[in-house]
Each structure stands twice: as C-alpha cells, then as structure tokens.
Amino acid sequence: MTNEITTRRIVIDPVTRIEGHSKITITLDEAGEVANARFHVTQFRGFERMVHGRPVHEMPSLMARICGICPVSHLIAASKAVDAIMAVTPPPAALRLRRLMNLAQIVQSHALSFFHLSSPDLLFGFDADPAKRHLYGLLAEHPQFARDGIALRRFGQHVIELLGGKRIHPAWIVPGGVASPLTAEVRDEIAGGLPEAIESVVRALDWYKASLAGWAEEEAVWGTTPTAFLGLVTPDGEVEHYDGVLRAIGPDGTVIHDEIAPDDVERCVGEAVEPWSYLKSSYLTALGHPEGIYRVGPLARLNIADRMGTPRADEELAELRERLGRYPSSSFHYHYTRLVETLSCLERMAHLLQHPEVTDVRVRATAGINRAEGVGVAEAPRGTLMHHYVVDDGGLVQHANLIIATGQNNLAMNAGVKQVAQRYVRADRLTEGMLNRVEAVIRCYDPCLSCSTHAVGEMPFHVQLRGPAGEVLDELVR
Amino acid sequence: MSMRTLTIDGVEVVGTEGQSVLDVARANGIPIPTLCHLDGLPDVGSCRLCVVEVQPSGRLVPACMLPVEEGLEVVANSETLHAHRRQIIELLFTERNHVCAVCVANNDCELQDRAQELGITHLDLCPVSPKLGVDASHELFAVDHNRCILCMRCVRVCADVEGANTWGVSGRGIDARLVTDAGTPWGESTTCTSCGKCVQVCPTGALFAKGRSVAQAKAQRPYLPFLARTAGAAR
Numbered sequence: 001m002t003n004e005i006t007t008r009r010i011v012i013d014p015v016t017r018i019e020g021h022s023k024i025t026i027t028l029d030e031a032g033e034v035a036n037a038r039f040h041v042t043q044f045r046g047f048e049r050m051v052h053g054r055p056v057h058e059m060p061s062l063m064a065r066i067c068g069i070c071p072v073s074h075l076i077a078a079s080k081a082v083d084a085i086m087a088v089t090p091p092p093a094a095l096r097l098r099r100l101m102n103l104a105q106i107v108q109s110h111a112l113s114f115f116h117l118s119s120p121d122l123l124f125g126f127d128a129d130p131a132k133r134h135l136y137g138l139l140a141e142h143p144q145f146a147r148d149g150i151a152l153r154r155f156g157q158h159v160i161e162l163l164g165g166k167r168i169h170p171a172w173i174v175p176g177g178v179a180s181p182l183t184a185e186v187r188d189e190i191a192g193g194l195p196e197a198i199e200s201v202v203r204a205l206d207w208y209k210a211s212l213a214g215w216a217e218e219e220a221v222w223g224t225t226p227t228a229f230l231g232l233v234t235p236d237g238e239v240e241h242y243d244g245v246l247r248a249i250g251p252d253g254t255v256i257h258d259e260i261a262p263d264d265v266e267r268c269v270g271e272a273v274e275p276w277s278y279l280k281s282s283y284l285t286a287l288g289h290p291e292g293i294y295r296v297g298p299l300a301r302l303n304i305a306d307r308m309g310t311p312r313a314d315e316e317l318a319e320l321r322e323r324l325g326r327y328p329s330s331s332f333h334y335h336y337t338r339l340v341e342t343l344s345c346l347e348r349m350a351h352l353l354q355h356p357e358v359t360d361v362r363v364r365a366t367a368g369i370n371r372a373e374g375v376g377v378a379e380a381p382r383g384t385l386m387h388h389y390v391v392d393d394g395g396l397v398q399h400a401n402l403i404i405a406t407g408q409n410n411l412a413m414n415a416g417v418k419q420v421a422q423r424y425v426r427a428d429r430l431t432e433g434m435l436n437r438v439e440a441v442i443r444c445y446d447p448c449l450s451c452s453t454h455a456v457g458e459m460p461f462h463v464q465l466r467g468p469a470g471e472v473l474d475e476l477v478r
Numbered sequence: 479m480s481m482r483t484l485t486i487d488g489v490e491v492v493g494t495e496g497q498s499v500l501d502v503a504r505a506n507g508i509p510i511p512t513l514c515h516l517d518g519l520p521d522v523g524s525c526r527l528c529v530v531e532v533q534p535s536g537r538l539v540p541a542c543m544l545p546v547e548e549g550l551e552v553v554a555n556s557e558t559l560h561a562h563r564r565q566i567i568e569l570l571f572t573e574r575n576h577v578c579a580v581c582v583a584n585n586d587c588e589l590q591d592r593a594q595e596l597g598i599t600h601l602d603l604c605p606v607s608p609k610l611g612v613d614a615s616h617e618l619f620a621v622d623h624n625r626c627i628l629c630m631r632c633v634r635v636c637a638d639v640e641g642a643n644t645w646g647v648s649g650r651g652i653d654a655r656l657v658t659d660a661g662t663p664w665g666e667s668t669t670c671t672s673c674g675k676c677v678q679v680c681p682t683g684a685l686f687a688k689g690r691s692v693a694q695a696k697a698q699r700p701y702l703p704f705l706a707r708t709a710g711a712a713r
Binding site: 061 | 579580582584611612613614615616617622665688691692693694
C-alpha cells in the first residue's frame with residue numbers, strides 16, 4: 001500500500017450464511033478509517049409486477065413461491081388479503097389451524113437462523129477458521145447442539161407437512177380458510193412432538209444465557225443505533241403473530257403508533273428506494289425518511305409487547321429484561337429474543353391443539369369478489385409482512401404491494417454494518433475474522449433477500465480492497 | 479355393421495365400419511396417448527398426439543381420425559412415434575405459459591399427465607412466453623388463455639352436448655384464440671347457459687371455476703359420456 005491512496009473500497013461479495021444474495025461495500029477515507037458501509041441487495045424478484053392480471057385466488061400459492069424458507073408467511077398474508085377482498089371471516093377452526101402452521105414455520109425458520117446459520121460464529125468464535133465454522137463443524141464438535149437445531153427445524157417442517165401435505169409450498173392455506181380439517185390423529189402426533197422440541201430450545205437458551213457475558217463487545221457495537229420498533233400485538237399487549245393490531249414504539253418505549261388496524265399499515269409505513277440496492281427501505285411516516293428508521297422481527301416483537309402470553313416464555317422474557325433492560329437495542333440480541341420467541345411459539349402450539357374446536361370440519365368460507373381492495377398482515381419469522389392487492393370486478397389483480405420484514409430492517413442493517421465496520425475494519429490489512437463480523441451483524445437480522453426483492457444465483461465469496469484507480473490492494477477469496 | 483380386420487403393432491384386431499383406429503386400439507388394450515379426444519365428443523384430431531404410422535408408406539395420421547379398413551396395417555408404438563409425441567407435448571408447453579406449480583389444475587391436468595408419461599423433464603425449445611390474458615368476466619367461471627392448448631373440447635361440448643355454440647376459435651396458427659360469442663367477453667355472452675360443461679372437459683387449467691386456488695380444480699370428466707348419450711337421445 002502506498003501513501004498516494006486517498007479513498008478505498010472494500011467489497012464483501014457475497015454475504016454468506018443468509019437467505020439470498022447480497023454484498024457489502026466498505027469505503028475508507030484518507031486516514032484509512034471507515035467512512036461508510038452499505039449493504040447491497042443485488043438480486044431482483046419482481047413479484048409485485050409479475051402477478052398483474054392473475055386471478056386473486058391464485059395469490060396465496062403464487063406469492064408463496066417467493067420463498068422456500070417462509071412460504072407459510074406469504075400464504076397467510078396473501079390469504080388474509082383475499083379474505084378481505086371476499087369480505088369473509090374464515091371459520092374459527094380455520095383461524096386456529098392457520099395460526100398453528102404459522103407458529104410451526106416460525107419455529108423451523110428460527111431454528112435455521114440460530115442453529116444452522118448463526119451458531120457456528122457463536123460457538124467457534126468470529127475469528128475461527130471458516131473451514132470448520134459451519135453446520136458440519138458443529139456436528140463434529142458440538143453434536144448435541146447440532147442435533148437439537150436439526151431436530152427443532154425438522155419438527156417445525158414436519159408439522160407443516162402434516163397439516164398441508166408438503167414441507168415447502170403447501171397449497172393448504174387458501175382464501176377463506178384452509179383446504180382440509182385437522183384429524184385427531186394428526187393433532188395427537190403434533191402434540192406428541194412438542195415436549196422434545198421445547199426441551200431442545202430450553203437447552204439452547206440455557207447455553208446462550210451462560211455464554212452471554214462473553215459477548216459483551218459484540219453486544220456493545222453490533223447495531224446499537226437507536227431505532228423504533230414495529231410489530232403486531234394483541235389488544236391487551238401480548239406478542240401476536242397472526243392477527244392483532246400494529247404498535248410502533250421509540251427506542252425508549254415511547255409509543256409512536258398504537259392500535260393501528262393492519263389494513264392501515266401503509267399509513268404509518270413509507271418505502272424509499274435507493275439507487276444502490278434492489279431492497280426498498282421502509283420508514284415510519286410519522287418520523288420521515290431516514291429518521292423513521294425502525295426494526296421488526298423477534299427483537300421488535302418482544303420490545304413492543306408487554307408479555308409473551310405463555311408461562312415458560314414469560315419467565316424467560318422477565319429474565320431477558322432483567323439482563324438486558326426493558327428495551328434492548330443491540331441487534332446482537334436478535335439471537336436471544338429469537339430463542340425466547342421459539343419457546344413461546346411451541347407453547348402456543350400446545351395451547352391451540354388443546355382446544356376442542358381445532359378439529360372442527362368447517363374450515364373454509366367461500367365467496368366471490370365483494371371488495372376491490374384487501375390488505376393482509378401477519379408476523380413472519382423475520383418481522384411484519386404485508387400483502388396489499390387491488391382487483392377488478394372479475395377478481396384479476398390490478399395492483400400489488402408487498403412490505404417485507406427485510407425491507408423494514410434495511411435502514412437498521414445498513415446502520416449496523418457501518419457501526420461494525422467502523423469498529424473492526426482497518427485499511428492496512430484484511431482478515432477473515434474482521435469481515436466475518438461485518439457479515440455476522442447482517443445474520444442477526446436473519447434477512448431473507450429472496451423474499452424482499454423478488455433472487456437467484458450463487459456467487460463465490462470474494463472480497464477486494466481496491467485503490468482509487470481500481471487497482472486491487474488486497475484480496476480474500478474463499 | 480360390417481367387420482374389418484386390421485393389424486396394429488403386429489397384432490391382428492377386428493373393428494366395425496365407422497370406428498377409428500383409436501377406438502379399436504383401445505378396445506384391444508393397445509395404448510395410444512391422447513389429449514383432445516374425449517369419449518362422448520366427436521373427434522377433430524387437433525392435438526395430433528395419437529399419431530400412428532400407416533404401413534407400408536409410414537405416413538403419419540392421427541389414430542382418432544383414421545377409419546378402420548380391411549387389411550390396414552398401422553404402427554401405434556415405436557421409438558420414432560414416441561419422439562414425435564414428446565415433441566408435440568413440448569411444442570404445447572413452448573407455445574403458452576404452463577406453470578404447474580401455480581396452476582389450479584395441478585395434479586388434475588391431462589397435459590401434465592401426458593408429459594409425465596412421456597418422460598418430459600425439461601424443454602429443449604425456447605418458450606414463446608406470450609402475454610395472454612385471463613377473461614374473468616363470467617360470474618362463475620374464467621378462461622386463462624395462457625393454459626389453453628386449443629384442443630377444442632369446450633367448443634365441441636358446447637355445440638354438440640349443450641347445443642349453445644358459445645365457444646369458437648378465432649385467428650389462425652399461433653394467433654388462434656378461444657372466443658365466446660365471436661369475441662365478446664364471456665360475462666356478456668347471450669348464448670352461454672352457464673352449464674359449466676366446458677370447464678369439466680378442459681384437459682388443463684385453462685377453464686376453471688372461479689374461487690379455486692392452486693391444485694384445487696377437479697374436473698368430473700368421467701360423467702361426460704353419459705351426458706353425451708342423453709343429449710344424443712334427446713335429439
């Protein structure tokens with residue numbers, strides 16, 4: 001490196017162990033300090049446009065194809081939007097069954113995020129050799145931990161399959177309800193798997209809490225920019241994943257919006273487009289762009305709610321708040337909140353299955369097109385998801401708008417990347433561990449880029465440090 | 479009724495005057511794949527999937543349109559015919575937008591069944607991907623031209639069984655499209671009786687009952703021959 005260089009750029013391309021494809025650019029100033037860092041989403045999906053002219057009843061299954069990790073979330077948000085267009089309320093058993101599948105999906109997705117994608121960093125350390133810092137390394141050195149993760153994800157996927165006939169893209173959640181009722185046998189099979197799943201997540205929580213003190217530095221610098229939080233809560237303030245009302249709070253808990261009906265979501269959330277990313281950036285309209293930066297997902301859901309609403313998870317929430325304060329801000333705590341939420345989802349599943357109505361055979365309401373517009377909102381694993389459709393008289397889609405969790409976290413992810421880069425990246429050298437920390441802050445949010453941009457392809461991991469004339473100063477390939 | 483003796487795939491079989499080679503082959507358990515043919519409707523030979531070789535020239539003729547003749551010798555199954563049939567199915571997929579995963583007729587589609595039986599796993603040809611619309615103006619039913627293979631079953635059932643003559647085909651070749659009442663939206667048709675027979679006979683998801691989600695269309699095709707017989711008796 002020479003003294004002539006004034007500004008330089010480091011590119012992490014692609015970011016690995018996340019769902020979808022993206023890269024990070026880090027710009028250095030004359031002094032070699034990080035001036036800026038950006039999280040670019042490099043793929044485009046385009047579902048909002050693709051569905052124009054299609055019958056609205058196709059939307060749940062068509063939109064579910066956006067994602068193989070959380071198709072259920074899209075099935076639910078889309079079906080709720082079509083319910084609104086049909087002006088029907090699904091039968092009570094159908095609502096319980098939709099909730100049940102949604103919870104199963106949150107469990108499997110959270111298990112994937114925590115155990116498969118993030119835990120190798122946490123168990124082996126951020127500077128560990130990437131050749132063993134992955135799920136297979138985990139299996140070799142921490143077999144019980146890996147088995148718990150795999151079993152937990154499998155359980156969630158198995159419930160989805162039991163209910164909908166397929167693990168991925170079940171066409172079971174349909175406009176007006178669900179396609180088929182729950183039998184007593186399937187109910188008992190799901191209920192039978194819950195105690196083991198709960199024990200897996202409790203073991204992970206115990207390990208996490210015991211390890212927490214060792215991550216004080218990560219906690220202090222990983223995305224601590226104060227932001228608002230948004231999500232669904234029940235009218236009496238419990239964590240909610242299917243229905244309820246929207247609540248937004250500031251970093252200190254000040255209520256910005258409360259009791260917003262889900263179909264009013266576009267009144268409080270705006271979307272900005274940046275020329276350097278296919279991912280839209282959402283902001284709270286009450287605060288404007290970019291001051292309206294907010295986060296969604298497990299951290300936000302736990303922060304906005306008064307309680308979880310299930311006994312064991314509420315005990316864990318009380319302990320979490322004792323350790324981290326009432327409104328933890330560091331995005332590192334997405335991991336902790338994700339585990340507490342997983343426990344709560346499993347408890348809720350047990351509760352749902354105990355209700356006698358859950359096996360009722362009336363599971364679908366039918367109707368034609370009774371409204372020109374419909375909005376469906378639900379909590380996906382990564383945060384609040386909204387589908388909004390406008391249809392013509394025949395029920396063909398004229399307009400579709402999707403607000404996806406990852407888009408809502410975009411401003412916060414960028415702020416987090418910049419903060420971590422400023423703390424760890426130095427211009428005189430590139431190390432694997434330093435760049436992994438920049439990636440790992442993104443993994444906290446468990447972003448799903450396939451969902452949020454409408455992404456295909458795979459690129460090798462390639463980081464370059466370039467001089468102003470484009471010359472390569474340093475390079476890392478894996 | 480005079481009898482005719484012919485040979486299909488080297489097997490000597492007997493048919494009656496007025497029968498097609500397809501009828502006789504089916505009666506004798508010789509497999510010939512079809513798409514546009516439906517028991518109870520007059521054949522038109524639009525899909526060409528039942529193509530057979532007439533010996534000794536090797537001329538290709540659809541079995542549904544080939545009347546039995548004394549001494550006729552046909553090959554109904556060979557590698558060449560198999561390749562032709564695959565090509566026909568591939569061309570159907572190429573011509574419009576058939577995406578099973580998001581189709582109402584997934585798992586209840588004759589085009590999908592034939593493709594699977596013929597072992598089609600991918601398309602060698604580049605799809606045309608035309609921008610075709612959906613007519614959802616009818617209160618109960620909709621037509622998605624993206625999934626239509628122009629088999630004309632709907633046209634035939636509407637004319638020959640229901641007697642309404644609502645359906646027709648306009649344009650030629652790759653521009654051919656199904657039309658209702660010579661080009662008025664289905665919902666404005668004055669001839670359509672909303673009987674739904676066209677929806678039941680559609681081999682793909684082109685015609686479907688509104689409100690159905692993906693993989694939820696289930697046609698009741700086996701009842702059609704009874705309807706056709708009743709209609710024939712009434713006339």
